C-alpha cells in the first residue's frame with residue numbers, strides 16, 4: 501500500500517477541501533493509505549523555536565519523511581495558497597541539511613466554489629514545492645469546482661463523471677510515484 505501524507509490548506513472543520521480530500525481517500529482505498537498531517541497546531545516559522553522544537557514540527561517532518569508521497573489539497577486565499585501551508589513548507593526545509601521534502605513525489609489539487617477552481621493558488625504552490633526539491637506532478641492538473649451534489653451521505657463522490665475523472669487523476673499520481681519515488 502502506498503503511504504500518502506496529506507496536507508490540507510484549510511483548518512476549518514466544514515472545509516470543502518477537507519471534504520474533497522476525504523472523497524479522494526475513499527476513491528483511493530486499497531491502493532493508497534492517507535495519513536493526515538495536523539497543521540492546526542503548527543506555529544509560524546521562527547528560527548528561534550529550534551532551541552525547543554514544537555512537537556507539531558517534529559511530527560510534520562516525520563510524517564513527510566515516512567510517506568512515499570505527499571498530497572496537498574489547498575483552497576485559494578487572495579489568489580494564492582494559505583499561510584498555514586507556507587509555514588508547513590518552511591518548517592519542512594529546516595534545520596539546514598535536514599530538508600524533509602527532498603526528492604518526495606508530490607501532487608497538488610484544490611477545491612473552490614469559484615469557476616476557476618484553485619488555479620492560481622496551485623500555480624504558486626507548485627513553484628514553492630519545486631523550490632524545496634520535491635518531484636511535483638505537473639500534469640494532469642486538477643482544479644475542482646466544489647458541488648455539494650457530487651457527494652453522497654458518507655462523503656463518497658457519487659457523481660459518475662467526477663469519479664471517472666478523479667480515478668484517472670489518482671492513477672496518474674500512482675504512476676508518478678512509481679516513476680519518481682524511492
Ligand SMILES: Cc1cc2nc3c(=O)[nH]c(=O)nc-3n(C[C@H](O)[C@H](O)[C@H](O)COP(=O)(O)O)c2cc1C
Pocket residue numbers: 510511512514515516517518575576577578579580611612613614617618
Ligand atoms: C481569506 C480568504 C480568501 C479567499 N480568496 C479566494 C480566492 O482568491 N479565490 C477563490 O476562488 N476563493 C477564495 N476564497 C473563497 C474560498 O475558495 C472558499 O472560502 C473555500 O470554501 C475555502 O476553502 P475551505 O472550504 O476548504 O476552507 C477565499 C476565502 C477566504 C477565507
